[in-house]
Amino acid sequence: MTLNTHSPQSQNERLAIGHYLSVIRARLLPISIFTILCTLLTLLIMLSAKPVYRATATILIDSNQKNAVSIEEVVGIDTTAKEYFQTQLEIIKSNRVAQRVIDKLNLAELPEFNPEPSQTSVFIGQLIGQIKSLLSNASYVAESTSEDIAPSTELNKAADEYKLLNAFKSAMSIVAVPKTQLVKISFESSDPVLAAKIANEIGNAFIENSLDSKVVATEQATSWINTRLQELKLKHQQSEKALLAFLQEQKLIDDSGIDALTSNELASLTERLSVATERRIASQSLYSALKVKNPELASIASLSQISNHPQITAIRLAEIEAEKRVSELSKRYGDKHDRMIQAKAQLASVQERAEIVITKLINGIKQELYSAQRQEALLRKELSAKKSEFQKLGIVKREYDSLKREVDSNAKLYDLFLTRQKETSATSDFTAANARFTDGALVPIEPAKPQKKRIIMIAFIASLFTAIVVALVLDSLRSTFNDNNDFEEKLGLVPLATLPKVKGRFGSNPLFNMEKGNIKLTRLYLEKVDSLRTTLLLNQRSDQYSNVIGVTSSLPDEGKTSTALQLARSFSKLEKVLLIDTDLRKPSIYLALNLPRSQAGITNFVHNDMSFEECIASAADTDFDVALSGIATASPQETLSHEKFKQFIELALEKYDRVIIDTPPSQLVSDSLIVGKLLGHMVMVVKAHSTKLNIVRDTIDQLHRHNITLDGVVLNNVSASLSSFHHKYHYSYYHEQTNAN
Numbered sequence: 028m029t030l031n032t033h034s035p036q037s038q039n040e041r042l043a044i045g046h047y048l049s050v051i052r053a054r055l056l057p058i059s060i061f062t063i064l065c066t067l068l069t070l071l072i073m074l075s076a077k078p079v080y081r082a083t084a085t086i087l088i089d090s091n092q093k094n095a096v097s098i099e100e101v102v103g104i105d106t107t108a109k110e111y112f113q114t115q116l117e118i119i120k121s122n123r124v125a126q127r128v129i130d131k132l133n134l135a136e137l138p139e140f141n142p143e144p145s146q147t148s149v150f151i152g153q154l155i156g157q158i159k160s161l162l163s164n165a166s167y168v169a170e171s172t173s174e175d176i177a178p179s180t181e182l183n184k185a186a187d188e189y190k191l192l193n194a195f196k197s198a199m200s201i202v203a204v205p206k207t208q209l210v211k212i213s214f215e216s217s218d219p220v221l222a223a224k225i226a227n228e229i230g231n232a233f234i235e236n237s238l239d240s241k242v243v244a245t246e247q248a249t250s251w252i253n254t255r256l257q258e259l260k261l262k263h264q265q266s267e268k269a270l271l272a273f274l275q276e277q278k279l280i281d282d283s284g285i286d287a288l289t290s291n292e293l294a295s296l297t298e299r300l301s302v303a304t305e306r307r308i309a310s311q312s313l314y315s316a317l318k319v320k321n322p323e324l325a326s327i328a329s330l331s332q333i334s335n336h337p338q339i340t341a342i343r344l345a346e347i348e349a350e351k352r353v354s355e356l357s358k359r360y361g362d363k364h365d366r367m368i369q370a371k372a373q374l375a376s377v378q379e380r381a382e383i384v385i386t387k388l389i390n391g392i393k394q395e396l397y398s399a400q401r402q403e404a405l406l407r408k409e410l411s412a413k414k415s416e417f418q419k420l421g422i423v424k425r426e427y428d429s430l431k432r433e434v435d436s437n438a439k440l441y442d443l444f445l446t447r448q449k450e451t452s453a454t455s456d457f458t459a460a461n462a463r464f465t466d467g468a469l470v471p472i473e474p475a476k477p478q479k480k481r482i483i484m485i486a487f488i489a490s491l492f493t494a495i496v497v498a499l500v501l502d503s504l505r506s507t508f509n510d511n512n513d514f515e516e517k518l519g520l521v522p523l524a525t526l527p528k529v530k531g532r533f534g535s536n537p538l539f540n541m542e543k544g545n546i547k548l549t550r551l552y553l554e555k556v557d558s559l560r561t562t563l564l565l566n567q568r569s570d571q572y573s574n575v576i577g578v579t580s581s582l583p584d585e586g587k588t589s590t591a592l593q594l595a596r597s598f599s600k601l602e603k604v605l606l607i608d609t610d611l612r613k614p615s616i617y618l619a620l621n622l623p624r625s626q627a628g629i630t631n632f633v634h635n636d637m638s639f640e641e642c643i644a645s646a647a648d649t650d651f652d653v654a655l656s657g658i659a660t661a662s663p664q665e666t667l668s669h670e671k672f673k674q675f676i677e678l679a680l681e682k683y684d685r686v687i688i689d690t691p692p693s694q695l696v697s698d699s700l701i702v703g704k705l706l707g708h709m710v711m712v713v714k715a716h717s718t719k720l721n722i723v724r725d726t727i728d729q730l731h732r733h734n735i736t737l738d739g740v741v742l743n744n745v746s747a748s749l750s751s752f753h754h755k756y757h758y759s760y761y762h763e764q765t766n767a768n
Contacts (some may be wrong), residue, residue, distance in 0.1 A: 051495060058494040065490030069483055078474035081200075082223035083213040085466040086230045088115045090208065112203070115461070116210060119201050119233045122192060127232040128225060129195055139217060140194050141187075199229065209465065219471045226468035234460050256444045263437035270430040293413050300406040307399035314392045339388070342381045349374035506720040508713065514742055517720055518727075523710070523739035524559035526590070527552050528746055553593075559741060560597040563710070566738065570707060575676065575686045576738075577709040579699040581726040582692050585714035586743035588615050591689040595651045602684035604651035605643070607676075609702055610691045611663035614656040620646035628657030633671045639678045654679070667701045676705070693726050703735035710738045715745045 051058065090111055118124065134140045200213040212229050216222035353370045360367045508514045511525045529552045567573050576594065580587040588610075595606040608616040609629065617624055626644050631637040635658075644653050654675075660666050679686045688706070690699035703709040709730060713723055723740075730737050 047499060051498060054498040058491070058498060061494040062487060062491045066483060066487045069486035073477055073479040073482060076477045076479075077217055079215050079217055079476050080219035080222045080471040080473075081213050081215045081475035082219065082226040082468040082471050083211050084223075084226040084230050084464065084468035085204075085209055085211050086233070086462045087465050088112060088208050088210060088462045112208065115233075116201060116203055118236070119210065119212065119229070120196070120199075122196075124229065124232045124236055125192060125195050125199070127236065128228045129191065131232070132225065132228060134195065134225075135191055137221075139221075140191055210462075212468075214468075215475060223468040223470045227464075230462070230464055234462050237461050252444055252447055256441070259437060259441040259444055263434070263441045266430065266433040266437050270427075270434050273427060273430055293410070296406060296410045296413055300403065300410055303399060303403040303406050307396065307403050310392060310396035310399045314389070314396050339384065342377065342384055345377045346374070346381065349377050507717060508715050508720070508723075508742060510715065510745055511742055514713070514740070518723065520740055522713075522742040523562050524555050524741050525745050526555050526559075526586070526741060526743045528715075528744045553597075556590075556593040556597050560594060560601075563594075563738070568708060568736075568738075572676070572680075572706045572708075574680060574684065575688060575706050577688045577690055577699075577702055577706045578712060579690045579693050579703065579709050579726075580712040580714075581694045581718055581722045582714075583613075583695070585692075585712050585718060587692070587712045588619065588689050590712050590741055590743060591687055592616070592619060595687050596649070598685045598687065599650035603682075604685045604687065605654060605679050605683040606651055607654040607679070607686060607688045608656045609667060609688055609698065611656045611660055611666060611698065612691060612696065616653060616689060617655050620649065620653060622646055622653065622655065626655050626657075628655035629672065629675060630657035630660045630666055632657070632675050633666050633669050634658075634660065639675065639682075642675075652683070663696070663698050664701060667698055667705075673705060693729060694722060700729065700733050700735065703730060704733055707734075708736040708738050710741060712741045712743050714743050717744070 129135065129140075198215045200211075200215070202211045202213070203209070204211060212226050214222050214226040214229065216225065349370065353367070353374055356364070356367045356370050362368075362371075508517065511522045515521050527548055529548055563576060578587055578591040578594070591606060595604050598604045606616065607629065608614050610616075611630065616622075617626060622644055627635075627637055627642045629642065632639065632642045642654055642657065644655060646653060666672060676686065688702060690702045690709075693699040699709070711723075711726060711730075727737060
């Protein structure tokens with residue numbers, strides 16, 4: 028079941044606007060009187076206010092300064108940086124520029140900047156002087172006073188200068204024109220001529236201050252360049268002497284020939300070593316191939332290194348011829364035939380001769396390999412010696428280069444500073460301003476402030492708005508309920524019970540940890556809850572859910588959950604009670620009873636098919652059971668509208684004598700209306716001194732629109748001085764009569 032809450036909300040807004048208009052109409056006379064008085068008072072102040080004139084001069088700050096010498100490279104001024112323009116603005120606002128204008132125009136002598144002391148201050152000064160004269164009669168006081176005269180005088184002078192400077196700067200306004208290099212300099216004064224004069228003088232003071240800074244910077248740069256020039260000259264001379272001493276020590280004229288001294292020899296040795304290495308590799312390869320045990324003539328002849336050897340070629344041809352003859356005779360004769368024996372003997376002779384030739388050839392190649400290896404070793408040794416010699420010369424060359432670079436760099440620096448020193452000396456009297464006037468300040472004709480019409484209009488609107496707000500606030504403060512009489516008067520309903528304000532420690536069980544300091548108030552609270560229980564029993568309905576009590580409220584923090592807990596405690600004295608938390612969005616019963624948040628509850632029964640018994644919990648020191656909200660769900664309204672929730676209530680009625688349901692606030696969500704629609708009746712809790720009248724009315728109307736019977740209203744959090752006065756006599760009288768009996 029889904030409830031539509033948009034149209035009631037729109038209706039409530041319309042009703043609220045109508046209510047506000049009625050409040051304004053009812054208090055129109057005091058609102059008008061307050062507005063007129065404030066406007067007239069503002070008018071009188073404006074008429075007596077002294078007019079202030081504002082004069083404005085415009086200057087252009089040039090970032091591309093004209094300099095005879097690029098002195099910025101020396102003193103560190105970068106006019107191209109993006110912070111340059113902002114820096115110049117701050118310089119214009121500086122105390123130095125302001126003090127220059129004050130001194131030049133003698134502003135300290137003008138009454139506007141040095142007002143005469145008031146009669147009160149004169150009287151206080153005279154009184155202090157008399158006290159000092161009385162104290163000066165004592166010698167020790169006289170000595171201490173004489174010691175303090177000088178510092179106090181200096182301190183007073185500094186204080187006067189500080190006040191004058193602040194007064195001047197408070198009247199000055201420096202504004203940069205966006206996306207330009209223009210700056211507007213404004214000054215306010217009661218004298219229009221003086222305002223224009225000071226505005227122009229501020230620009231002149233800034234320009235003069237800039238020129239002075241450049242002159243000082245040029246002088247400092249010149250002094251620094253001269254000092255640095257002497258240091259560089261001495262350094263250059265020392266580096267030249269070190270280079271000459273090195274050349275004499277190494278017996279060199281210059282570095283020419285040092286690189287080429289052994290480079291040709293190294294190239295020649297490297298080339299010869301490469302040839303020797305190739306020769307050794309070829310001989311070693313051939314020797315390795317011939318060193319095989321019992322090598323065949325055919326395999327040796329296939330080697331490219333000896334295939335053209337004449338002896339090998341002749342033996343190879345003779346062997347082929349002998350093999351061919353043996354092959355031809357073997358087809359005619361047997362192995363024992365004379366011609367066959369002769370042919371084989373001839374083949375064997377050829378092969379024997381081949382072995383002898385191969386042996387000699389191997390020995391010759393071996394000797395050649397030894398010769399190549401020796402030659403390669405000698406060349407490597409010679410190359411290593413030459414490299415060592417070349418490295419020593421390289422060290423000499425690097426040392427020479429280092430000394431030469433030192434001489435060259437010192438010479439360049441010396442020449443650069445010498446040139447800069449001459450340029451600075453030649454152009455030291457040239458200065459270019461970094462700003463110029465584009466518009467001088469003119470004498471203003473009309474005062475800049477006060478803007479009388481605008482201020483009077485603002486005062487009228489502000490006073491009218493303030494009066495309306497105050498009227499609405501006062502009305503809202505009066506739209507709450509103080510006690511049951513106030514509630515009955517405004518709504519025509521008598522509350523079921525009036526519960527006094529009793530504090531409980533946060534995060535603890537409110538059933539047993541209420542305010543311990545006021546035992547009578549706590550007893551009164553519990554007695555009121557028991558009275559509420561009795562009233563509900565007497566007014567109990569006779570329908571299906573007559574044993575179910577649904578508790579709701581309009582807004583959060585009205586005491587709805589505390590009332591449900593106290594009702595459960597009270598009913599548990601007489602019946603078996605189950606307390607159900609249907610606030611699935613923001614449950615709080617588990618906190619009040621110190622139960623774990625993970626305890627299974629309603630949502631577990633509805634969505635997870637858990638048993639009824641698994642969803643029931645018992646808190647310590649309580650005589651009733653609790654069904655918590657359970658796991659969080661994204662659809663609380665669907666959960667409460669589910670058939671299984673109705674089944675849960677019916678199972679609770681079978682197992683318990685009384686079921687108390689804590690529902691969410693009805694003005695925020697529609698969950699309580701779903702529960703109320705199921706039960707058919709509800710009890711509403713209203714917080715005294717907090718809940719507004721229109722909100723309570725809207726909640727009652729909302730229940731009626733959904734055919735939910737209101738069993739009654741519990742007025743909660745009533746101040747003890749209001750709630751106990753009427754009850755005090757009856758309760759104390761009954762208590763005394765009971766004790767007497």
